[in-house]
Amino acid sequence: MPELPEVESYRRLAERTVGRRVGEVQLRDRRYLRGGTEPDELQQVLHGAQIAGARRIGKLLVLDLGDAGAGRRLGVRFGMTGRLQVDDQLGVDRLLHASDRLEPAWQRFAVRFTDGGLLAVHDPRLLGGVSLDPDEAALGPDAATVTPAALARALQGSTTALKARLLDQSRLAGVGNLLADEILWRASLAPARPAGSLSPAELRRLHRRLHQTLVELLERGGSHLGELVPHRTPGGRCPRDGGELRRATVGGRTTWWCPTHQR
DNA sequence: ATTGTGGCCTGCCCGC
DNA sequence: TGCGGGCAGGCCACAA
Known part of the structure; x- marks a missing residue:
């Protein structure tokens, strides 16, 4: 999509x-x-x-x-x-x-x-x-160019799920369902974590992975060309540690994540 | 204000 | 072989 x-x-x-x-x-x-x-x-x-x-x-x-x-x-x-x-x-x-x-x-x-x-x-x-x-x-800062500070502002003070906040276009513009799963997987963050609960180190990690993922996928030309995406399927396993991926609805969207390394 | 939910819309895939 | 039901999710209206 x-x-x-x-x-x-x-x-x-x-x-x-x-x-x-x-x-x-x-x-x-x-x-x-x-x-x-x-x-x-x-x-x-x-x-x-x-x-x-x-x-x-x-x-x-x-x-x-x-x-x-x-x-x-x-x-x-x-x-x-x-x-x-x-x-x-x-x-x-x-x-x-x-x-x-x-x-x-x-x-x-x-x-x-x-x-x-x-x-x-x-x-x-x-x-x-x-x-x-x-x-x-009505749109938040563009996800491809958002600064670490602006990303932190988009997340801070909220108890809603981290993934739901990333998908909220009025806070951050451009991240859709597949990208959100990919970024959180790369940043080793659990999608249901309260958005405001990230430590400064976790925020930095999220920003770095967000940026890295967008640079890479802009180059490849598609949000479906991430590493996690092919494994978002029943029985799918984490390409990093081989654990079985979990599926649930987070932020109203089908969400796949690795409970082993995403915390 | 913030957050969550359901509906829109229809091609496609699976199981019977 | 055909058919029905479920699924996909960006965005918006609406409810709590």
């Missing part, structure tokens, strides 16, 4: 649209609109606008608009099965838990550029969506 590494791939792909002008806007299903954006407004703002930039905050892709749409922004969320296409190129090859097929009906939103190119979002399950002027302030 698209987490920070996938969305960063999408952002890089979206950079190809910078400087191009929007012609036709296609919204196949108005359920794909989020944040109160109306089809008419979307059409009006996008038509004739130029793409001025492609940014990413956590899992949110933001296209800054220029010219006719100056000052406005287009936000794209990918949910867990969303894919970005620019011209004839796809952002990532494979998505875990998502079909690799590209049914025309799954193309939920697209803009045609006046040069004949295309930016399209394919999303079988409609869990993603597009909106005008998304609330960027």
